[in-house]
Amino acid sequence: MENQTKIKVESLNLSIGNKVILNDINISIPKNKITVILGPSGCGKSTLMKSMNRLTDLYPEMKVSGNIFIDDEDILHTKNDVTEIRKRMGLLSQRPYPLPMSIYKNVAYGLKISGRVNKQLLNKRVEHYLQQASLWNEVKDRLKDPASSLSIGQQQRLCLARGLAVDPDIILADEPTSALDPISSQEIEKKFLELKGNYTIILVTHILRQAARIADYVVFMYLGEVIEQGPAKEFFSNPQTEITKAYLRGSIN
Amino acid sequence: MNWNRIRDNISPTRLQINKFNEVWMLVWTLFLVVVPLFIVSGLLWKSSLLLENHTLKEIIFSSEWKPMSGKFGFLPFIMSSLWVTLLSLLIAAPICLFSAIHLTQYANRYVLRFMQPVIDILAGIPSVIYGVWGIIAVVPFVAEKIAPMFGVQTTGYNILSASIVLAVMVIPFILNILIDIINTIPKELTEASLSLGAGKWYTIKHVILRKALPGIISAMGLGLSRSFGETIAVLMVVGNVAAIPSGIFQPGYPLPALIANNYGEMMSIPQYDSALMFSALLLMIIVLFFNIGSRFLIMSYEKRFK
Amino acid sequence: MKKDSNKKTSFKKQRLKYEEYFFRGVMLLSSCLIAFILGLIIYSILVKGVPSLSWEMITQTPKGGFYFGKEGGILNAIIGSIYLAFGATFIAFIIGLPISLYMNVWLSHKEKWVNMLRFILDLLWGIPSIVYGAFGFTIMILLGIKASLLAGIIVTALLILPIMIRAIDEGLKTVPKGLKESSYSLGSTKSELAFKIMLRQCIPGIVTAVLLSFGRAIGDAAAVLFTTGFTDNIPTALNQPTATLPLAIFFQLSSPIPEVKERAYAAAVILTSIILIISVLSRVLTQKYNKHTIKF
Incomplete structure (x- = not known):
């Protein structure tokens, strides 16, 4: 249980033109834990995460090589439908981007694609996931309102509910608290700690303290390379490389 | 001493030029706002003769x-x-x-x-x-x-x-x-x-x-x-x-x-x-x-x- | 239950896939159609016009009996159009450049005003050229001015002014704040920033603006319909009437005599060529000048 690997990245390279964004990435991400990808901005953290659910397909100028195994399926070279792969991962981006529709429809969006159209079942599922994201009590009387009428913290939780609704087993979160106020950020962090029993969570951040608070496993990246990875305790108490030490001291940012 | 000279000799003209530029450019910009008003009022004035002799309803809804x-x-x-x-x-x-x-x-x-x-x-x-x-x-x-x-x-x-x-x-x-x-x-x-x-x-x-x-x-x-x-x-x-x-x-x-x-x-x-x-x-x-x-x-x- | 929903999913997916194929086809067709129409326009103008294009057409003014199909050319209209377009572009530039600089330097921290000015400019751009023409003509009558090159230049300048300002403005907008701030911190006044720094940064934008306006000025017919008059002579002074290419095409095309009509097609070839040359020129120049702009 302790060592079960969910995602395994092997010699992943990614470049745009002559510019190398990711250089020979090898990491393994444990199942049902919070893995934090840490590093200063512009080090390729977000790009690494986008390649995990193949959003890199959107940018034809990006050249990707290497392998990413999720439950032993090589998702970069699979014959299966990309949308099926993406559905297994919920995505939270830096700023919440609610879809241009009502609160209810935002959560139902993924469910409807999956073909579940039974009205009653749909209602139940929407309620369930809004509750999971601790948003239900705040929005239950105005499910028909446009999602953009929510506060930014609420919007981020709506995006979480929306992501959970497609029944993923992985949550990808790209600096999900960077646009939020401290209290909303705390709520999101708390949510992650609750959810990690059932989900493999990957969190990209450049906030050291956030990483220290919630990480089980840490991947430290610098200039497109993985410098160090390991269980959080070891990483913070006993860093191996000079760059990591410097980063933990705060001299690189 | 040196600094004062620079300030005394060059600055005033530079500032005057600046002020001068500001004024005429403002005037030209205002001209832009006036043009559409000018056109509308001109057209209105010219069409007043027609509007005096006919009702608006007659003009717009008649096909004769x-x-x-x-x-x-x-x-x-x-x-x-x-x-x-x-x-x-x-x-x-x-x-x-x-x-x-x-x-x-x-x-x-x-x-x-x-x-x-x-x-x-x-x-x-x-x-x-x-x-x-x-x-x-x-x-x-x-x-x-x-x-x-x-x-x-x-x-x-x-x-x-x-x-x-x-x-x-x-x-x-x-x-x-x-x-x-x-x-x-x-x-x-x-x-x-x-x-x-x-x-x-x-x-x-x-x-x-x-x-x-x-x-x-x-x-x-x-x-x-x-x-x-x-x-x-x-x-x-x-x-x-x-x-x-x-x-x-x-x-x-x-x-x-x-x-x-x-x-x-x-x-x-x-x-x-x-x-x-x-x-x-x-x-x-x-x-x-x-x-x-x-x-x-x-x-x-x-x-x-x- | 699970199986059933899977079936439903795959059915829905299948349908979406065919729908996407269908619409991708329609979209591709739409884009192709647009390119095809451009080709068609140029092709039909060339096919009709080139056979009647001759050296005489572009080197001579109309001789006696020109409008009954006898000899002569449309040099008067070509020169008239070039005079008109140069004059109008020049005036619009002289008025437009300071206004766009004023918007981007003096008003740069009064966003509300700038936005309002941009709004007014967009509205002015939307006013049909026939309204400018008719209004200009009324003013001319009121002031007792005869139809002339100068009147045409003024009306056309007003017509292209909004395009000129908005196009330069688009260029000035992209000047980074840092450059403005560093210029201020070196002690320059607003005028110096505007005329020495912003201007130089925006040369590509200004070139595009000028060419765009020139193209619009040379091609517009409705604004000059009443204001320039029409004559067989090449104007030698601003207060003389002048012919223009669009109007030469328009008038000759309404003639019942086939030879005159054919000349209209030939004139259309000339006007189209001028527009195409301007378009190519603006592409080449923008690329050339872009090399010398500091990029951030």
Whole structure:
């Protein structure tokens, strides 16, 4: 249980033109834990995460090589439908981007694609996931309102509910608290700690303290390379490389 | 000591130049604000003679156009303008929308590199050239190919020909706005939808088009106002018969054509002169109405992304 | 239950896939149609016009009996159009450049005003050229001015002014704040920033603006319909009437005599060529000047 690997990245390279964004990435991400990808901005953290659910397909100028195994399926070279792969991962981006529709429809969006159209079942599922994201009590009387009428913290939780609704087993979160106020950020962090029993969570951040608070496993990246990875305790108490030490001291940012 | 000299000798003139520049530039900028007011009030003043002798209702809803006996019913011209512009939008709108989605979502950069100059050149071709093309190509095509399909005999100088020419003229205009609108939609929204398991097409249908809807409507509004004022090209192919058109194979006589055909020759009859200025005013009010409405819609739409 | 929903999913997916194929086809067709129409326009103008294009057409003014199909050319209209477009572009530039600089330097921290000005400019751009023409003509009558090159230049300048300002404005907008701030911190006044720094940064934008306006000025017919008059002579002074290419095409095309009509097609070839040359020129120049702009 302790060592079960969910995602395994092997010699992943990614470049745009002559510019190398990711250089020979090898990491393994444990199942049902919070893995934090840490590093200063512009080090390729977000790009690494986008390649995990193949959003890199959107940018034809990006050249990707290497392998990413999720439950032993090589998702970069699979014959299966990309949308099926993406559905297994919920995505939270830096700023919440609610879809241009009502609160209810935002959560139902993924469910409807999956073909579940039974009205009653749909209602139940929407309620369930809004509750999971601790948003239900705040929005239950105005499910028909446009999602953009929510506060930014609420919007981020709506995006979480929306992501959970497609029944993923992985949550990808790209600096999900960077646009939020401290209290909303705390709520999101708390949510992650609750959810990690059932989900493999990957969190990209450049906030050291956030990483220290919630990480089980840490991947430290610098200039497109993985410098160090390991269980959080070891990483913070006993860093191996000079760059990591410097980063933990705060001299690189 | 040295510093003081610099300050004393150079600074005052530099500051004076600066002040001087500021003043005359402000005056020129104010001139810009005055121009539209000037035009509107000028047109209003010139059309007052017509408005004194006829009620507005009579002018707009009567179809009797006999300038020599003092009867000025604008309905045929207004209806012709409506027919031509609405039909041209009906032709141009789907083409623009589909092409805009294609160019923003599916086309690779080679296609873009090819299409950008195509759109620019289409936008730059003068009205009169479109008119010539209309006479050479569209009019015979309508007369010999399209009309017989419906069992109609026509010279080809009719509402349909004018609408086709006009549609081609507004395509680059609408298309450019649509491309801008769709490109302002954040890419993260597409990413969010895709990561929920939606396909590309599903995302376009349910997220992108929905988000762009106000922008699409205003682009169409701007296109409408552009084609409403188009003069020479339409005038050359529309037939110019002052009667309310009863179908797309009938000739028409839009407002701009009325002004262009008759202005300069009616100075002897003050009421006629006034009536033509009234049609210019009418034209301007309608165009400004669509313009302001569409632009407000776009502005409120852009605000939501901030 | 699970199986059933899977079936439903795959059915829905299948349908979406075909729908996407269908619409992708329609979209591709739309884009192709647009390119095809441009080709068609140029092709039909060339096919009709080139056979009647002759050296005489572009080197001579109309001789006696020109409008009955006898000899002569349209040099008067070509020169007239070039005079008109140069004059109008020049005036619009002289007025437009300071206004766009004023908007981007003096008003740069008063966003509300700038936005309002941009709004007004967009509205002005939307006013049909026939309205400018008719209004200009009324003013001319009021002041007792005859139809002339100068009147045409003024009306056309007003017509292209909004395009000129908005196009330069688009260029000035992209000047980074940092450059403005560093210029201020070196002690320059607003005028110096505007005329020495912003201007130089925006040369590509200005070139595009000028060419765009020139193209619009040379092609517009409705604004000059009443204001320039029409004559067979090449104007030698600003107060003389002049012919223009668009109007030469327009008038000759309405003639019942086939030879005159053919000349209109030939004139259309000339006007189209001028527009195409301007378009190519603006592409080449923008690319060339872009090399010398500091990029951030």
